[in-house]
Amino acid sequence: MAEDSFLHLARPLGPVSMGTAPTTAPLNVVIQPQAIFSILDHSLRRNADQERVIGTLLGTRSEDGGEVEVRCAFAVGHSEAEDQVEVDMEYHKQMLALHLKANPREVLVGWYATASELNTFSALIQNFYSGQGDGTWPHPAVHLTVSTEAGKDLETRAYISAPVGVTAERAADSAAFIPVPYELRYGEADKSGLEAIANAKDAEDRSTNIATDIEALERAIEEVLSMIDRVSRYVESVIDEEAPASTAMGQFLLNALALAPKVDPVEIEKDFHNHIQDVLVVSYLANTIRTQMELSNRLATAQLTLGGGDAAGAGEGNQRNQRGGKGGRQRQDRGSAAEETRA
Amino acid sequence: MAEAQAPITAVKVEALVVMKIIKHGSQTFPTVSTGSLVGMDVDGTLEVTNSFPFPVVETTTESHFDNAAPNPAASAPRAKGNAAYQAEMIRMIREVNVDANNVGWYTSANMGNFVNMNVIENQFYYQKELNERTVALVHDVSRSAQGSLSLRAFRLSAKFVEAFKENKFTSEECLPPPPNNTIGILSNIRYQDIFEELPVEIHNSHLITTFLHQLQGPSTSGPIELPLSLSALEASPFSKSSILTPNFDNLTLNIDPFLEKNCDLLLDSIEAHNTETNNYQYYQRVLGREQQKINNWKQKRAQENATRSALKQPLLPEDEWQRLFKLPAEPSRLESMLNTRQVEQFSRQVDSFVSSTTGKMFAVKGNLLPGETAN
Numbered sequence: 001m002a003e004d005s006f007l008h009l010a011r012p013l014g015p016v017s018m019g020t021a022p023t024t025a026p027l028n029v030v031i032q033p034q035a036i037f038s039i040l041d042h043s044l045r046r047n048a049d050q051e052r053v054i055g056t057l058l059g060t061r062s063e064d065g066g067e068v069e070v071r072c073a074f075a076v077g078h079s080e081a082e083d084q085v086e087v088d089m090e091y092h093k094q095m096l097a098l099h100l101k102a103n104p105r106e107v108l109v110g111w112y113a114t115a116s117e118l119n120t121f122s123a124l125i126q127n128f129y130s131g132q133g134d135g136t137w138p139h140p141a142v143h144l145t146v147s148t149e150a151g152k153d154l155e156t157r158a159y160i161s162a163p164v165g166v167t168a169e170r171a172a173d174s175a176a177f178i179p180v181p182y183e184l185r186y187g188e189a190d191k192s193g194l195e196a197i198a199n200a201k202d203a204e205d206r207s208t209n210i211a212t213d214i215e216a217l218e219r220a221i222e223e224v225l226s227m228i229d230r231v232s233r234y235v236e237s238v239i240d241e242e243a244p245a246s247t248a249m250g251q252f253l254l255n256a257l258a259l260a261p262k263v264d265p266v267e268i269e270k271d272f273h274n275h276i277q278d279v280l281v282v283s284y285l286a287n288t289i290r291t292q293m294e295l296s297n298r299l300a301t302a303q304l305t306l307g308g309g310d311a312a313g314a315g316e317g318n319q320r321n322q323r324g325g326k327g328g329r330q331r332q333d334r335g336s337a338a339e340e341t342r343a
Numbered sequence: 344m345a346e347a348q349a350p351i352t353a354v355k356v357e358a359l360v361v362m363k364i365i366k367h368g369s370q371t372f373p374t375v376s377t378g379s380l381v382g383m384d385v386d387g388t389l390e391v392t393n394s395f396p397f398p399v400v401e402t403t404t405e406s407h408f409d410n411a412a413p414n415p416a417a418s419a420p421r422a423k424g425n426a427a428y429q430a431e432m433i434r435m436i437r438e439v440n441v442d443a444n445n446v447g448w449y450t451s452a453n454m455g456n457f458v459n460m461n462v463i464e465n466q467f468y469y470q471k472e473l474n475e476r477t478v479a480l481v482h483d484v485s486r487s488a489q490g491s492l493s494l495r496a497f498r499l500s501a502k503f504v505e506a507f508k509e510n511k512f513t514s515e516e517c518l519p520p521p522p523n524n525t526i527g528i529l530s531n532i533r534y535q536d537i538f539e540e541l542p543v544e545i546h547n548s549h550l551i552t553t554f555l556h557q558l559q560g561p562s563t564s565g566p567i568e569l570p571l572s573l574s575a576l577e578a579s580p581f582s583k584s585s586i587l588t589p590n591f592d593n594l595t596l597n598i599d600p601f602l603e604k605n606c607d608l609l610l611d612s613i614e615a616h617n618t619e620t621n622n623y624q625y626y627q628r629v630l631g632r633e634q635q636k637i638n639n640w641k642q643k644r645a646q647e648n649a650t651r652s653a654l655k656q657p658l659l660p661e662d663e664w665q666r667l668f669k670l671p672a673e674p675s676r677l678e679s680m681l682n683t684r685q686v687e688q689f690s691r692q693v694d695s696f697v698s699s700t701t702g703k704m705f706a707v708k709g710n711l712l713p714g715e716t717a718n
Binding site for chain 1: 355358359361362365366368378393396397398399428431432436439441484487488491492493494495534543545546547549550551552553555556570571575577594598599602606609612613616620623624676679680682683687689690693696697698700701703704706707711712
């Protein structure tokens with residue numbers, strides 16, 4: 001990812017567009033992985049003759065407008081020729097309406113294109129998105145470019161625009177794009193998903209299966225072990241005077257080692273047994289409940305296989321009462337187990 | 344058309360869909376969220392390539408089970424307004440070259456509590472009304488929060504669909520056929536037969552693969568200068584967590600909340616089971632009483648007829664009881680079946696949790712008390 005540093009200056013606006021101009025106040029753009037994935041997907045599905053595709057970005061804006069979070073994106077059809085560009089605005093409006101139905105909290109924040117190039121058409125489209133009425137006015141519209149050229153690195157850039165041009169006609173199809181900083185942010189919930197997706201990144205067929213609990217644990221432990229190996233290799237080579245020593249590194253490692261708690265073995269033994277018993281008891285009871293329930297369902301309907309009749313009904317009732325009693329007792333057990341775990 | 348094709352054996356989910364489902368699920372958590380899946384069916388593998396959420400609209404559920412919980416989001420997939428929404432959305436995305444075939448729907452769940460009437464009815468609606476080859480993806484939000492993604496795909500089995508269509512969930516249907524199959528039992532549905540689970544595979548596009556490789560953070564090629572002080576070390580780009588640092592959430596030893604939640608859910612299930620059993624017991628008592636009455640009546644009628652024949656009078660009809668007495672309707676066994684399936688789900692979940700937790704606990708103990716691991 002391009003790591004650029006930013007100096008953002010809010011410059012005074014030209015007199016031409018006073019009153020209609022969006023602000024160019026500093027802005028921070030946060031992009032969620034969902035939006036990036038949508039853009040990449042759209043880029044894959046473009047028509048063969050299209051250089052780039054565009055689409056609408058949706059998300060939320062912080063109260064002072066200083067931070068824009070891009071949450072998702074949808075594609076909008078468009079066609080570019082030598083001297084003209086057509087964007088399916090009708091489509092954009094309908095899609096936006098449909099999207100807002102399902103996500104009432106998200107608003108229009110800008111648009112994306114899948115090429116790094118900024119040209120006259122970009123300015124035109126930008127002016128549409130930041131305009132009054134259907135656009136993001138009075139907030140600035142964010143323009144995100146994600147270059148998806150084959151064989152090159154993906155390059156993401158975010159811009160907002162300021163109007164330029166001396167006459168109203170010139171201002172309509174020109175804009176000064178101002179680069180703004182952006183960061184990729186994902187929530188706690190996305191972490192596990194991203195991890196699963198990242199598992200496939202080195203695979204030949206670009207696919208992976210979803211790991212079970214125990215597999216995930218195994219992988220995490222292996223990861224930790226390899227990290228420990230790396231560190232101990234480094235330490236050994238320092239001791240052998242093969243690698244340069246570093247006080248900071250040593251201090252850091254010492255701090256990390258100091259995190260290991262010092263506890264009484266008897267206490268550990270006690271806690272360990274308490275917890276392992278909780279865990280096993282719950283597991284045992286859960287399985288018992290399962291068996292009991294199936295058994296009771298079987299018994300409830302057993303009467304019919306045994307030939308049916310009134311006599312069977314009575315015997316049946318007893319049987320079932322007995323079961324009910326058992327179930328009750330079991331439940332108490334379970335209740336106490338639950339309490340035990342809570343304690 | 345379904346007959347000519349191979350049965351669906353696997354589900355391949357694009358990374359985009361995984362992320363969209365996670366986003367939707369965690370936004371609405373703990374309420375249930377639902378949405379539609381689009382994609383393609385390639386030789387028995389259902390490729391899910393895009394998805395979109397359903398709007399939550401207050402609608403009256405058209406359930407033929409009266410006690411369905413009034414949860415607008417959970418029943419959204421089969422609501423009338425959403426069928427139109429879905430058709431509209433699919434029409435729209437077709438224009439931008441997205442696969443415009445509906446292949447199912449998704450729902451979020453909390454600790455695996457997804458086996459309920461809503462899910463059944465939604466999937467039934469999809470398999471019956473829209474397209475037989477559809478699938479339900481279940482994303483378990485709370486389980487995913489523990490470290491490993493939980494995304495599963497289900498379909499209703501053909502047997503269950505057949506029975507559900509005719510609403511045949513009497514006890515005869517739920518039993519294995521007796522050796523002397525005289526009553527002509529058609530099916531014997533067990534709780535294991537409700538769902539078919541399909542393996543889920545996550546698939547990345549080339550661009551996403553590129554993207555993920557770029558997210559790796561600073562490259563480690565070439566010699567790196569050692570930091571001068573502790574603060575320099577902490578400020579260096581290497582110690583900042585990069586986007587895809589391995590997730591060690593599943594190493595945490597956090598047992599109690601999970602067990603507690605599971606216990607609560609199990610308790611609820613037992614409660615539900617008891618209600619069902621009581622209903623059934625009540626039915627059996629009423630049935631028994633009615634049958635007793637009928638028998639008495641039959642005996643009486645037989646005696647009467649015996650006297651009448653002795654007196655050479657015309658006999659009274661013996662089957663009049665069918666008009667006089669009405670047998671109670673048998674309650675549906677579906678609820679208790681679903682409940683059993685749900686409990687099975689919970690216990691599997693607990694098992695899998697226990698297996699990894701005991702491992703972790705022994706590891707911790709071994710670390711804190713070295714030398715005592717031998718026993």
